Amino acid sequence: MEPLLEIDNLSVSFTQYEKGFTKKETKVIHSLTLSIQKGEVVAVVGSSGSGKSLLAHAILGILPANAMVTGAIKYRGEKLNETKLSNLRGKEIALVPQSVNFLNPLMKTGAQVRSSVKDQTNIKDQRRVFRRFKLAPHVEQAYPFELSGGMARRVLVSTAVIGGAKVIVADEPTPGLDQAVVKEALSSFKELALEGTAVMLITHDIEAALHIADRIAVFYAGTIVEVAPVQDFSGKGAALRHPYTKALWRALPQNEFKPIPGSQPLSHALPKGCLFEPRCELATEQCSLQIPAVKTVRGGMVRCIHAT
Numbered sequence: 215m216e217p218l219l220e221i222d223n224l225s226v227s228f229t230q231y232e233k234g235f236t237k238k239e240t241k242v243i244h245s246l247t248l249s250i251q252k253g254e255v256v257a258v259v260g261s262s263g264s265g266k267s268l269l270a271h272a273i274l275g276i277l278p279a280n281a282m283v284t285g286a287i288k289y290r291g292e293k294l295n296e297t298k299l300s301n302l303r304g305k306e307i308a309l310v311p312q313s314v315n316f317l318n319p320l321m322k323t324g325a326q327v328r329s330s331v332k333d334q335t336n337i338k339d340q341r342r343v344f345r346r347f348k349l350a351p352h353v354e355q356a357y358p359f360e361l362s363g364g365m366a367r368r369v370l371v372s373t374a375v376i377g378g379a380k381v382i383v384a385d386e387p388t389p390g391l392d393q394a395v396v397k398e399a400l401s402s403f404k405e406l407a408l409e410g411t412a413v414m415l416i417t418h419d420i421e422a423a424l425h426i427a428d429r430i431a432v433f434y435a436g437t438i439v440e441v442a443p444v445q446d447f448s449g450k451g452a453a454l455r456h457p458y459t460k461a462l463w464r465a466l467p468q469n470e471f472k473p474i475p476g477s478q479p480l481s482h483a484l485p486k487g488c489l490f491e492p493r494c495e496l497a498t499e500q501c502s503l504q505i506p507a508v509k510t511v512r513g514g515m516v517r518c519i520h521a522t
């Protein structure tokens with residue numbers, strides 16, 4: 215089956231000026247490859263600051279002006295450029311942003327959700343999505359500040375789906391959200407996938423991802439180190455391929471609850487070789503020479519020369 219969305223060797227860097235004139239380039243996403251099929255939920259799991267939101271913004275073409283992008287993003291096998299993407303954005307490809315600050319504080323929620331479709335007088339569709347995401351009819355007249363956190367999330371999801379999106383990139387909010395709200399939001403993504411939507415679920419919460427994802431992509435310091443079918447996350451993690459994924463799995467409270475020593479390298483001080491090498495138990499001299507190429511191992515994808 216042909217993937218609906220393909221990310222091929224994507225890199226994103228920022229050029230910043232330091233102390234006046236020295237130009238500094240920071241690579242925040244590098245050589246990232248990932249694809250999503252119709253009806254599939256792929257979770258992208260990674261710690262804070264690893265570049266997950268930037269990946270979402272790169273797919274939607276809404277990165278800040280000082281970002282430099284290389285590589286390709288394809289939709290239905292066709293490489294996207296700015297014109298094509300601006301025609302698809304908010305329609306066939308939609309973002310559920312990480313923060314409710316993406317809502318316009320001065321606009322009533324009903325009008326706001328309708329503003330992402332061509333016919334903004336189409337109240338019927340808006341009411342249909344509101345019903346679907348359990349938003350009471352009076353909510354359409356409310357301003358964002360009058361909404362609870364859970365309601366605001368549902369308004370964001372409504373905005374994403376009203377145009378009939380085929381690909382949804384959901385950048386899930388980091389802690390602080392009520393567990394029931396999180397669960398509810400996740401089940402709505404699963405439902406959309408069952409109807410044929412391709413969902414990329416961005417989260418730092420591996421456990422939540424396990425409940426709804428078909429495959430899990432593990433993000434580390436700006437790239438994906440492993441993509442594994444969800445069933446590989448079981449037992450002691452023997453089916454997993456990358457030492458970081460195994461360590462992440464073991465660190466969960468229901469497993470050994472053992473944190474991984476060390477910390478993720480910062481984007482301006484990345485190691486030359488494998489990004490996990492400084493923290494890896496399996497590291498050999500060869501690991502520090504260059505970033506390992508992507509290989510396919512037992513039906514999953516991994517970037518580690520030791521993976522078998």
Ligand SMILES: Nc1ncnc2c1ncn2[C@@H]1O[C@H](COP(=O)(O)OP(=O)(O)OP(=O)(O)O)[C@@H](O)[C@H]1O
Binds near residue numbers: 228242261264269
């Ligand atoms: N406009 C920018 N200019 C320079 N660096 C940036 C810019 N935007 C983000 N970054 C850097 O890129 C890195 C990745 O940020 P990003 O927001 O994608 O992380 P994240 O994985 O989504 O984190 P979280 O889980 O906290 O949401 C961070 O180190 C951040 O400082």
Ligand code: NI
Binds near residue numbers: 267268
């Ligand atoms: Ni983020």
